[in-house]
Amino acid sequence: DGGITQSPKYLFRKEGQNVTLSCEQNLNHDAMYWYRQDPGQGLRLIYYSQIVNDFQKGDIAEGYSVSREKKESFPLTVTSAQKNPTAFYLCASNPGANTGELFFGEGSRLTVL
Amino acid sequence: AQSVTQLDSQVPVFEEAPVELRCNYSSSVSVYLFWYVQYPNQGLQLLLKYLSGSTLVESINGFEAEFNKSQTSFHLRKPSVHISDTAEYFCASYSGGGADGLTFGKGTHLIIQP
Numbered sequence: 001d002g003g004i005t006q007s008p009k010y011l012f013r014k015e016g017q018n019v020t021l022s023c024e025q026n027l028n029h030d031a032m033y034w035y036r037q038d039p040g041q042g043l044r045l046i047y048y049s050q051i052v053n054d055f056q057k058g059d060i061a062e063g064y065s066v067s068r069e070k071k072e073s074f075p076l077t078v079t080s081a082q083k084n085p086t087a088f089y090l091c092a093s094n095p096g097a098n099t100g101e102l103f104f105g106e107g108s109r110l111t112v113l
Numbered sequence: 114a115q116s117v118t119q120l121d122s123q124v125p126v127f128e129e130a131p132v133e134l135r136c137n138y139s140s141s142v143s144v145y146l147f148w149y150v151q152y153p154n155q156g157l158q159l160l161l162k163y164l165s166g167s168t169l170v171e172s173i174n175g176f177e178a179e180f181n182k183s184q185t186s187f188h189l190r191k192p193s194v195h196i197s198d199t200a201e202y203f204c205a206s207y208s209g210g211g212a213d214g215l216t217f218g219k220g221t222h223l224i225i226q227p
Contacts, residue, residue, distance in 0.1 A: 006156075033212060040122065042203065042219035043157075048212040058212065090156055099164060100145050100207025100215050104156035 002027045006091050006105035013078075013085075013112055021076045021108045023091035029103070030096040032074035036060060037088040037107075046089075049074055050096070078110060086112045115140040117206050119218035126194055127226050134189040134221045136178075136204035144206045146187040148178055151201040151220075160202070163187065199225045 004025045013019045025032065031050045035043040045058030049068040063082025068074055078085045088109050092102040120135040138144060145164050149157040161172040168180040178189045187204060204218040 004156075031211070040219065043217045045212060045215075050211055056212070088154075092157075098209060099162075100205070100209075101147065101159060101162060102157070102215070104149075104158070106156045107154065109154070 004091055004093055004103060004105035006089075006108050008108060009106065011108060011110050013110065015112055016080045018077055018079050019085075019110065021078070021089055021091075021110070023074045023076065023105060024072055025074075025091075025093045025103075025105075026072060027093055027095070027103060028071070029093035030071070031094040032068070033092045033094070033102065034058075034064070034066065034074070034076045035090040035092065037090055043090065046076065085110055115144070115206055115208050115214075115216050117204050117216050117218040119202075119204055119221045121221050122219070123222045123224060125224040125226055128196055129193050131192050132190065132194050132198075132223065134202050134204075134223065136187045136189065136218060138185050138187065138204075138206045138216075140185075140206060140208050142208050144208045146178075146180060147205040147207070148172075148176070148187070148189050149203045149205065151203065153200075157203060160189075194223070194225050196225050196227065198223060 007022045033048040034046040047066040049055035065077045091105040116139045118137045126132045147162045148160040150160045151157045161170045163180045171177045201220045208214040
């Protein structure tokens with residue numbers, strides 16, 4: 001089945017540690033996105049990539065980093081510089097047909113202890 | 114800049130009652146409009162979308178939404194809800210140009226009471 005796979009589903013980390021969230025898609029989509037979701041705040045864009053080896057900052061990129069070395073993969077690193085990293089993180093992709101429709105993964109819940 | 118407003122953060126309804134989740138958008142250009150549904154601890158799934166053509170769009174599970182350009186609205190409705198409809202619903206608009214043109218509302222939590 002085609003889709004987007006995020007891992008891990010749940011992750012705990014201590015303050016000061018970096019953590020990387022995985023996002024893999026087999027939909028052959030060009031564009032990939034990372035969103036952060038907090039209760040009552042909707043979705044906020046962290047980073048996006050419209051093509052391999054290229055990515056742009058979204059609205060809340062500070063304290064995060066990404067890479068796009070392969071079309072299928074768009075990992076997100078939450079660094080120790082992110083002041084409030086506890087959240088639900090969603091990865092999404094778009095085929096590039098300029099309709100804006102996104103396909104989402106199941107999400108990763110990060111809790112900082 | 115465009116914006117999407119979901120007027121209600123929570124909507125409680127009784128099972129088998131009708132429901133309307135409100136969504137208003139603001140954009141100076143033509144937009145595509147979407148409703149996504151999110152069940153607890155899961156990602157978002159596309160429920161329905163308006164790209165062009167008929168202003169009334171329907172989903173396979175009984176939801177419908179109507180694009181109203183004069184009122185800049187895209188309200189979601191269902192004539193009779195089920196317990197399984199309990200979820201968070203997000204309205205979104207897209208005005209082109211990639212990620213910068215995509216805007217989500219803050220979501221409406223639909224709570225179905227038996």
